[in-house]
Amino acid sequence: MRRKPIELAAVATAAVPGLTPTAVSSAPDDPADFDAALLLDSEGKRWRVRSPRHAEASARLETEFLVLRAFAPGIRAELPFLMPTVAGTVRQGPLSTFVYSHLAGATRSLDDLSGGSPTLAREIGAALAAIHDLPRSIVSNADLPSYTPNEFRQRRLNELDQAATTGKIPPLLLLRWEHAMEDVSLWRFNPCVVHGDLHEDNLLVDGDRVTAVTGWTDLRIGDPADDMAWLVASNEQDFVNAVLDHYTSSRRDVPDVHLLRRAALSAEFALAQYLVKGMAAGNQDMVDEAESMLATLADDVAEHGGQPISVEPLPRPVPAPEPGAEPVNAGSDAPSAASTAPGVPAGGTAPRISKVTLLPLEPEPDAGTGAVPAVHVTPIPRATEDTAPNASAQPVTASDTNADTDPDSDADSNAGDTGNAGEAGDTGETGDADQSDSGAGVSAAEDTSTQSIGVVQQDSASRPGPGDNTSTTAIPVVDTTSR
Numbered sequence: 292m293r294r295k296p297i298e299l300a301a302v303a304t305a306a307v308p309g310l311t312p313t314a315v316s317s318a319p320d321d322p323a324d325f326d327a328a329l330l331l332d333s334e335g336k337r338w339r340v341r342s343p344r345h346a347e348a349s350a351r352l353e354t355e356f357l358v359l360r361a362f363a364p365g366i367r368a369e370l371p372f373l374m375p376t377v378a379g380t381v382r383q384g385p386l387s388t389f390v391y392s393h394l395a396g397a398t399r400s401l402d403d404l405s406g407g408s409p410t411l412a413r414e415i416g417a418a419l420a421a422i423h424d425l426p427r428s429i430v431s432n433a434d435l436p437s438y439t440p441n442e443f444r445q446r447r448l449n450e451l452d453q454a455a456t457t458g459k460i461p462p463l464l465l466l467r468w469e470h471a472m473e474d475v476s477l478w479r480f481n482p483c484v485v486h487g488d489l490h491e492d493n494l495l496v497d498g499d500r501v502t503a504v505t506g507w508t509d510l511r512i513g514d515p516a517d518d519m520a521w522l523v524a525s526n527e528q529d530f531v532n533a534v535l536d537h538y539t540s541s542r543r544d545v546p547d548v549h550l551l552r553r554a555a556l557s558a559e560f561a562l563a564q565y566l567v568k569g570m571a572a573g574n575q576d577m578v579d580e581a582e583s584m585l586a587t588l589a590d591d592v593a594e595h596g597g598q599p600i601s602v603e604p605l606p607r608p609v610p611a612p613e614p615g616a617e618p619v620n621a622g623s624d625a626p627s628a629a630s631t632a633p634g635v636p637a638g639g640t641a642p643r644i645s646k647v648t649l650l651p652l653e654p655e656p657d658a659g660t661g662a663v664p665a666v667h668v669t670p671i672p673r674a675t676e677d678t679a680p681n682a683s684a685q686p687v688t689a690s691d692t693n694a695d696t697d698p699d700s701d702a703d704s705n706a707g708d709t710g711n712a713g714e715a716g717d718t719g720e721t722g723d724a725d726q727s728d729s730g731a732g733v734s735a736a737e738d739t740s741t742q743s744i745g746v747v748q749q750d751s752a753s754r755p756g757p758g759d760n761t762s763t764t765a766i767p768v769v770d771t772t773s774r
Contacts, residue, residue, distance in 0.1 A: 306381040308379075320341065372502060372503050396502035408499050448469075451465070451563070464589050468563075472556075477552060485517055520554045520555075549602060
């Protein structure tokens with residue numbers, strides 16, 4: 292429920308004993324989360340009232356209250372700006388309204404800030420550096436979130452997955468953001484204290500000075516680029532460079548080289564976060580506004596390429612084949628559709644191949660023996676004792692070999708070895724093939740896989756010699772036609 296300024300003035304009198312408002316007006320704030328008013332009391336002192344519109348916003352104000360209490364007077368004195376001070380609070384049901392002492396200065400638009408003097412740019416850079424150099428104990432003592440670079444990157448990927456489930460993010464942006472978030476080299480930074488919600492509406496300016504910084508609801512240890520996201524939306528590159536230069540010279544730690552890339556990514560991804568927030572709140576106006584901004588961003592990226600947000604360039608999409616184009620011959624240098632299609636992701640972007648390894652050519656048969664070393668043997672299914680073997684596992688006898696099978700083709704298809712029994716003995720075979728009965732047949736289709744060896748029941752007259760080699764390296768084929 293939206294509250295009018297006069298209602299907020301009444302709440303303020305209950306929060307701060309002795310406060311007598313004489314004038315009230317609305318104050319700028321996030322309209323989706325807060326109602327705000329500016330009060331003037333009978334002593335001429337100004338006050339600011341913030342009332343949450345839902346439970347999540349109330350939790351943020353309560354978190355900010357804890358954050359502000361963590362800033363001891365000694366820490367505040369070292370900052371180049373002022374911070375809010377809570378004067379009182381009133382809880383109404385699940386929501387808490389807070390009253391703050393007024394801070395001098397006024398908010399300005401980004402265009403006004405970027406068109407300001409170099410002194411103002413230096414003031415903004417100094418304010419950012421002072422925030423990022425705050426002691427980490429402020430965050431840890433208040434039990435606020437703290438993220439390592441990899442944890443922060445993974446958190447972003449999880450948020451991207453959540454945004455993708457809405458079905459309202461243009462595929463071009465999903466692919467662009469995912470590529471940047473998976474670029475590990477982009478996320479090498481030193482975590483520091485981060486304001487978390489810094490933008491032009493949380494900077495109070497008086498002339499060329501930054502007088503105060505407000506909106507401390509998302510303080511954490513994380514990526515300093517998040518506090519730079521609002522800057523990259525400026526069209527004045529000189530202003531951005533001036534802020535960054537003074538920020539770099541004012542910080543104790545040297546910023547990483549990819550700071551602005553992640554800031555640009557954060558600025559773009561904020562639209563997806565805004566969409567998810569609107570859908571969670573059931574606010575169709577927010578959803579429509581987010582969709583419109585996402586579509587505009589996607590058009591800009593498609594036309595101009597957008598700002599660089601990753602170290603590694605995004606792979607170019609594979610061009611679609613023209614209608615009626617001739618198919619690519621197998622012997623041509625161009626890759627076939629069968630070789631490229633499995634590697635193309637859903638976004639239509641071909642993956643980058645770092646190295647292609649050429650397989651060695653097939654070995655040539657030896658001129659003297661006709662043997663091919665290291666021939667691959669395809670295993671044949673195991674025969675069972677209860678049922679008759681199938682055609683592929685049937686033992687081949689000498690008579691079958693002579694009558695139905697060409698010895699050369701049979702040897703090529705089963706073992707790739709055209710040597711005779713004597714040659715088998717020369718290569719180290721110890722079998723007794725020469726002493727077997729003339730009616731004995733040797734199976735040319737025995738399973739020689741290393742997983743299992745099928746046993747075919749034969750009579751004693753048809754069993755192979757006890758020393759037959761069943762290794763998978765080479766299998767000799769006994770020529771039985773001469774017996």
